[in-house]
Amino acid sequence: MSAVIADPVAPLRREWTRHTPRERIARWAVWLACVAAVVWAVRSIDIIPEFLADAPEQMADLFIRMWPPDLAHAFSIQGAMIETLHIATLGTILSLLLAFPIALMGARNICRIRVVNVLAQFLMVASRSVNSLVWALIFVAVFGPGAAAGVFAIAFRSIGFVGKLLSEALEETAHGPREALRAAGAPWATEMLKSVWPQVRPAFWGVALFRWDINLRESAVLGLVGAGGIGVVLDDAINFFRWEQVATILLAIFAVVLAAEILVTRLRTRLL
Numbered sequence: 554m555s556a557v558i559a560d561p562v563a564p565l566r567r568e569w570t571r572h573t574p575r576e577r578i579a580r581w582a583v584w585l586a587c588v589a590a591v592v593w594a595v596r597s598i599d600i601i602p603e604f605l606a607d608a609p610e611q612m613a614d615l616f617i618r619m620w621p622p623d624l625a626h627a628f629s630i631q632g633a634m635i636e637t638l639h640i641a642t643l644g645t646i647l648s649l650l651l652a653f654p655i656a657l658m659g660a661r662n663i664c665r666i667r668v669v670n671v672l673a674q675f676l677m678v679a680s681r682s683v684n685s686l687v688w689a690l691i692f693v694a695v696f697g698p699g700a701a702a703g704v705f706a707i708a709f710r711s712i713g714f715v716g717k718l719l720s721e722a723l724e725e726t727a728h729g730p731r732e733a734l735r736a737a738g739a740p741w742a743t744e745m746l747k748s749v750w751p752q753v754r755p756a757f758w759g760v761a762l763f764r765w766d767i768n769l770r771e772s773a774v775l776g777l778v779g780a781g782g783i784g785v786v787l788d789d790a791i792n793f794f795r796w797e798q799v800a801t802i803l804l805a806i807f808a809v810v811l812a813a814e815i816l817v818t819r820l821r822t823r824l825l
Contacts, residue, residue, distance in 0.1 A: 615796070622804055623797035630786050634805060637782035640700055640775070641768040644707025649761055652712045656719035663723055663749070673720070680713030685771045689780040700781035707768045707775070714767075715760055722756035723749065758824045766817045773806050 572580065658664050659673030688709050692702035730748035739747070776784020783806060790798040 618796040619800035621797065622800035623795075624801060626798045626801045627805060630783060630802060630805060633776075633783045633786045634809060636700055637772050637776075637784075638769070638809070640703040640707060640772040640780075640782050641765060643704045644772065645711060645761065645765040645768050647704065647708035648711035648715055648764065651708065652715035652719060655712065655716040656723060657745075659716060659720035660723035662726070662728065663745075673716070677713040677716045677720075680709055680711075680716070682713075683710070685710040685775065686778055689775045689778045693779045698779035698781070703772055703775045703780035703782055706780055707772055710771070711764050711768060715764055718760045719753065719757065722753050722760075726752040755824075759821060762817045762821055762824075766813055769813050770810055773810075 655673050655676055658669050659677065661670055664670060664673075685706055688706035689702055692705045692709075696702045696705070726749055730752075731744050734744045734748055772782050772784075774784045774787075776782045776786070777788050779785070783802060787799065787802045787806075790796075790802060
């Protein structure tokens with residue numbers, strides 16, 4: 554019997570596929586689920602085609618009524634814009650004061666009590682899951698219309714964001730400096746101040762500046778539900794169909810947000 558000689562190029566002729574049959578079926582199932590969800594959503598919200606077809610014309614008409622902006626109205630909205638800045642700043646400071654203890658509770662290398670970790674995670678998720686306008690509605694019902702409701706709405710909305718990022722930064726700190734201080738007999742507060750805080754400080758200031766920038770944008774619309782700021786003036790202008798004033802208010806908001814973005818960028822460069 555002659556020996557069977559294996560083909561040396563047989564492996565090169567094998568067909569290469571990126572996904573297995575099971576993976577391909579799973580991918581098609583996901584695409585099918587997405588299409589089904591979109592179709593279901595479109596049918597459920599009952600979109601009127603006539604309104605969609607007329608939307609460009611209505612938008613053009615709105616821009617025509619907003620032009621030219623009533624620039625003389627800019628001097629009368631300075632107080633409301635300053636109040637918006639105060640809401641964003643005080644809300645951010647309050648959120649930092651409330652979020653830092655929660656971040657310590659949520660960091661598993663700082664707090665090793667599992668129940669406390671779960672409680673901190675629950676508080677952070679609860680804060681992030683509620684929109685700032687919903688928080689504003691709640692605090693308007695508690696404090697009444699005004700800037701106080703806006704400050705607390707911004708603060709409670711920001712706790713989850715700030716707390717989550719700070720807890721992750723705490724969990725990434727090196728454990729060696731803490732062990733050295735503990736071995737030297739240092740108390741827990743000294744461990745936090747001398748070993749943990751220097752490592753977390755850049756992340757803390759970065760998160761604080763970034764969140765203040767976000768809060769400035771969010772506080773501009775809280776007045777639509779009565780929580781103070783420039784949103785109150787914007788809501789009044791829209792309700793009375795003063796579109797030239799609406800354009801002025803929108804330009805003022807854009808200018809302040811742009812200036813805040815430049816300021817935050819420069820501060821991050823200096824501090825970090």
